[in-house]
Amino acid sequence: MYFFERNDEYKDRIICIDDEGREYTYGQIWDMGDALTEDCRGVVILECSNDAESLARYLALLRKGCPVLLIGRNLDEDVKVSFRETYEGDDAVNPQLGLLLSTSGSTGDRKLVRLSYENIQANCDSIVEYLGITADERPITTLPMEYTYGLSVIHSHVAVGATIVLTNKTLFQKEFWEMVEKYEVTSMAGVPYTYDMFERLHLREMNLPHLKTLTQAGGHLNEDLQKKYANWAAETGRRFFIMYGQTEATARMSYIPPEKCAAKIGSIGIPVPGGSMVIAEDGELIYFGANVSLGYARSREDLALGDVNGGCLKTGDMARMDEEGYFYITGRKKRFVKIQGRRISLDKVQEDLQEAFACEDIICTGNDDDGITVHTSSRETADREYEIAGMFMDKWQVRPRFVHIKYIDEIPRNPSGKVLYTKL
Secondary structure, X not given: OOOOOOOOOOOOOEEEEOOOOOEEXXXXXXXXXXXXXXXXXXXXXEEEOOOHHHHHHHHHHHHHOOOEEEEEOOOOHXXXXXXXXXXXXXXXXXXXXXXXXXOOOOOOOOOEEEEEHHHHHHHHHHHXXXXXXXXXXXXXXXXXXXXXXXHHHHHHHHOOXXXXXXXXXXXXXXXXXXXXXXXXXXXXXXXXXXXXXXXXXXXXXXOOOOOOEEEEOOOOOOHHHHHHHHXXXXXXXXXXXXXXXXXXXXXXXXXXXXXHOOOOOOOOEEEOOOEEEEEOOOOEEEEEEOOOOOEEEOOHHHHHOOOOOOOEEEEEEEEEEOOOOOEEEEEEOOOEEEEOOEEEEHHHHHXXXXXXXXXXXXXXXXXXXXXXXXXXXXXXXXXXXXXXXXXXXXXXXXXXHHEEEEEOOOOOEOOOOOEOHHHO
C-alpha cells in the first residue's frame, strides 16, 4: 500500500492542525481531497502552500493517478503561465509518473524532475526507517510543501499516521513559536539558512521540552553550527541529523546517525537504507537506489518517457570517503575553475571566506577566463577588498587581477534558502 492511499487504521487519527488551529482527521482529508479533485484528469499543476486544502488535493491526486506538478502559490505569474503552457494537459504520460518537481524552486526553469510512485514510496520508507518516525511524532512545517525536503517531511509522517502542524508562519513570527509550544511539536527540519535563523533567535536557549529531533539538509551546514547543534542535542537528550539529498533522488541519499554527528564534522554521512554510493574515477559521487528519479522533463512530450536513469544518479558532486565509510563533499563538479594552472573549488573558497570574515553573505562565482567574483551583501566585507585579495594570494596563489569584489543588496535565494547562483 502506498502511503497516500486510504488506510482504515488511520482514518480517525488527526493528520494535521492548521494555522487557525483547526484539526483534520485522515478520513476528513481523504474525503476533502476526493471532492476537490473529482473533475481532475491528466497532469495537474497544484499551486500549494502549507495548508490542509493543499495537502488534501495533493494526496487525492496521487490516489487518482494524476501526475502532480507542485508549485508555490507565490510563484511569479509569468512562471505559472509558462508551466501551464508547457506541461498541463491530458496527453499520454508514463503510467509510472506521479510527481513533477522543479530543482530551481523559483527561477522559472521549465526543466522538471520526473518522479514515479515507486520513487516516492521508496524514499518515504527509507526516511521513516533511519529517522525512526512513529505515529507519536508531531513535526511543524518550516519549509515549503513544493520543495522536495519539505515534501519529504509530509510524506514520511503521513506514512505512519502522525500529526503534522501545517503553518505558513515564518520563524520570526511569534505565532510560529506559540504553535510549537501549544501543539507540542516534536521535530523541525531546516536548510543551512534555517539554522542561521535558529541562531539569531537563540533556539538552543529556548524552553522547548517536547522538541526531540532536528534535521538538516539542503546544502552544506557551517561546521561551527554543526558542532554546536550536535553537542547541544547530545547534552539535552535530543537527536540531530545531518542529511544529504537531491530532488533527482526524490529527497534523501545519505545521513549521519546522531551519535556520530559530532565526530563526523563536514560529512554527509552514510547511504540511506536501500541506497548505496561509490566514487567514480574522476571523483564524482554516484548514488544507486530505488528513489532515483525517472529522469528530467523539458517538454510535454518528455512526460511519456520511461526510466532513463535506471536507479543510478550522477550527483554532480565531487566527494571522498573516510576509513569508516562516511562520505564528504569536496565541491560541485561544475563549481571548479582553473586559474593560473590551478584547479580551484569555488565552494571551498566561499566557505573559507565566510569563516575568515565571519560573514555568511559571501558567495563566489567564476570561470577560467574572468577569474573569481566575490559577491557580498555586507558593505563592511565589501570594503575589505584588499584583505580579500591578500587572502586569495596567500591561500590560493591567485593574483588580485583575477579577483573581483561585488557588493549587492541581497543574496538571491529560492524559497528554501538555497543560493540561486545563476542569478549572480
